[in-house]
Amino acid sequence: MSTSDFTLAAALMDAFARRTGVEGPGPAVRYLWTDAFATCNFLGLAAAGDGARYTALAERTVAQVHEVLAHFRADDIRTGWLRGPHGDAEDDHPVRAGLRIGKKLPERCPDEPFDERLEWERDGQYFHYLTRWMHALDRCARERHAAHFNRWARELADTAHRAFTNGGGRRMYWKMSTDLARPLVASMGQHDPLDGLLTARALRATAQALGETSGPTLDEAIADYTAMVQGSPLATTDPLGLGGLLVDALLLDRLSTAGADGDRALLDQLLASALAGLPHCQRSLDAPADARLGFRELGLAIGLAALERLIAAPASGQTRRRLDALHAYLPLRQAIHAYWLHPAHRTASSWTEHQDINEVMLATSLAPDGWLGA
Template sequence: MSRPDREEAAVELMLQFAARTGVTSDRPPRRYLWTDAFAVCNLLGLARAWSSAPLHDVAVRLVDQVHHVLGRHRPDDPRAGRWLSGLSLEAGEEHPTRGGLRIGKPLPERGPDAPFDPDAEWERDGQYYHYLTKWMHALDQLSRVTGDRRGNRLARELAAAAHAGFTYAPRPGARKRMHWKMSIDLSRPLVPSMGHHDPLDGLVTYLQLRAGRGDAAEGPDLAAEIAEMTAIADGLDWTTHDPLGLGGLMTDAYRLDRLIRQGAGGEALLAPVLAAASAGAAAYLRPGRLEQPASRRLAFRELGLAIGLHALERLDAAVRRDPGPYAAMPAARRDLERLATFSPWIEVIESFWSQPEHRRSPTWLGHRDINEVMLATSLAPAGYLSLGDEPSAPPLKATGTRG
C-alpha cells in the first residue's frame, strides 16, 4: 500500500475503535490503558499528517476519558468515583495521574487474603508498570505535538507515582528491584516478580520525559528516579524471543538513538539493547515461524514486532545520514546492520493481518480493540515513534488538553 492508503486504513481503524469504545459515541466507555496509549499516539500522528483538527480532538477526548475512568476507582469498588491518588475531586482534575492508572481489566483486583490464581490474575484489575510507561509516552507525545507542556508534566507526575509504587529494596541498602503488578491503589504487590523489560522501558521513558520537559519547572524532575532505575537496569540481560518484547526492544533502541542525539543521555544502554534485539530477532524470525493459521497466532504480539521493525528502519536511515554515536560502537553498528535485514517481515505481518478472513478468527475478535489499534500503529507508525526531532508538520494548536 502507498503511504496515503496506509494512513487512510489507519484512520478508519481508529475511528471505528473510538466509536466502539465510547470515545465518540454514547456507548459506555471501555477503557484499557495499553490500547488507549497506542490509540492516542495514532490519533495525534494521523491528525498531524492530515492537518485534521477532528482527529486531534478525538485524541484529546480519549486522554480525558482515560484519566476519568482509569484514574479513578472502579464502579464496583466501595471507593467508586474517587481518584486513585486520594486527592479531592477538584485537585484530581489538575493532577489525574498522581495515583497511577488502572489497567482496565474486567474483574476486580484480588483481595489481600485471596489465594493467587495465575489464570484468573490475567483478568483481574490492578496496575501494570509497563502499561503506565506507555501512557507516559502518550502524554509526552501530546505535548510534543501541541507544544503544551501539561501533558509532559502529567507524564512526569505519573512516572514519580509509578516509580514509588513499583520499586522496593529487598533489604536495607540493597539495590532496588521492581514488582510486576500492583494493587489499584499501589499499596501492595499482586505479582511480586520483576517484568523482564520494565527497568529498561522505565529508564528510557524517564529520559524521554526529562528531555521533553523544556524550561518548565513545575512537576518532578525525575533525577532521583533516573538514578535509581539506572542502578536497577545495570547489568541486566534484555534478550527475548517474544515478538512483542522484541518489538519493544527495537523501539527502545530507536528512542535511545534519538535521545542520545538530543544530548539527553542513554549512551550506555544503546549497544546492549541492539545486541539483545539482534540475538532475539535472529532466533525468532526464521522460515516457518509466521506460517501458522490465524487461529494459532496473536495479532497484537506480532504487530508489536512489526512496529519495532518500523522503528529500526527509521534508525537505520538516521545512521546512514549521520553515524553519530556508532562511530565509537562498531559492534552496535553491526547489530543494526543485521537487524535491518529483517525489514521484509513487516510486509509479511501486516499483509497477513490485513486480510479480512484472518480478522474473522477467534484470536483476532477476542482481542479486537488492541489488534486493530496496533495494526493502525504499524500502518502509520509516525505518531507512536516520533520524538519531535524528525522532519514533520508544525505543531497543532493545543485545544482542550486538560486531563
C-alpha cells in the same frame, strides 16, 4: 507511509473511536494499553490529515482515560479519584495515583488465593502500561505544545517509581493493586526498568524543551533504573518484547548525548539483544492464526518501523555493523501486515477476542509517526 496505509489506519481508528465511545453516544470502554496507542495514532493522523477532528479525538481519549481509569471501578466500595499511599489524584493532578489497567474483573482481594491464569483477567496497575500512558501524554505535550500533559506524565512517572520499586530501588513489582498499596504479582518484568529509564529521560527532555520547571525532576527514578538496567539480560524471543527493544533503541539514539559512553553501550546491548532474539521469533510466525496473537506480532512490526528510522540515522563502528545485520529483518514488517490484513486471518478467535488492541496496533504499525515521532 503510503496513502493506502494512511487510509486504512484512519478507517481502523474511526471504527475504534465509535466502538469504544470516544466518538458518538456509546459508553466509554477504556483499556490503558490500547488507549495509549490510540491517542498517539490520533495525533499522527491529525498531523497528516484531518487535523481538527483527530486532535479532538486524541484529547477526548485522554479525558476519558482519566475519567474512567483514574477513578475506582463502579463495583468497588471505594469511589471517586484513585488514592493511596503514594498520592491522591484530583482534577489538576489526574494521574498522581496511577491508572487502572481496565480489565473486566476486579482486582484480587487481599485474602483471596493467587490464581496465575485468573490474574491476567483482573484489574490493578501494570508498570509497563503506565509507561505507555506517560509516552502518550508526552506526545500530546509535544504535538500540542502544552506543557501540562508533560507535567502529568512526570507526576505519573514519579508515582510509578515510588510504588513499583522495592528492595532499595533495585527490584520492581510487575503488578500492583489499584490503590498501589500492595503487590499483586511480585516478580519483575524483564524490560520494566529499561522502559522506566528511557521514558523518564524522554519526559525530562520534553520538559526542558518546553521550558517546564514545575513537577518532579525524576532524577532519583533515573538513577534507580540505570542501576537496574546495568548488566541485566534484555534478550527475548517474544515478538512484542523484541519490538519494544527496537523502539527503545530509537528513543535512546534520539536522547543520546554525543560522547556518552553509557548511551553507546546500552544502545549496542539493545541491538545485540534484538539480533539474538529475532531468528527464534521469526520461526514462531509460521503458526496458524488461532495460535498467534496479532497485537504481539504487530508490536514487533512497530519496532521494525523504528528500526527503519534508526538505520537511516548516522551511526558508525559496532552500532552500524549491528544495524546492517538487523537490516535483513525489515521485510518481516510487511509480512506481518500482509498476514493480519488477510480477511480470513481476522476471523480467528485470537483476533476477534482482542479486536480493539489488535486493530489499534495494526493502525500504529501502518502509520507509526504518531507513536514514534516523525
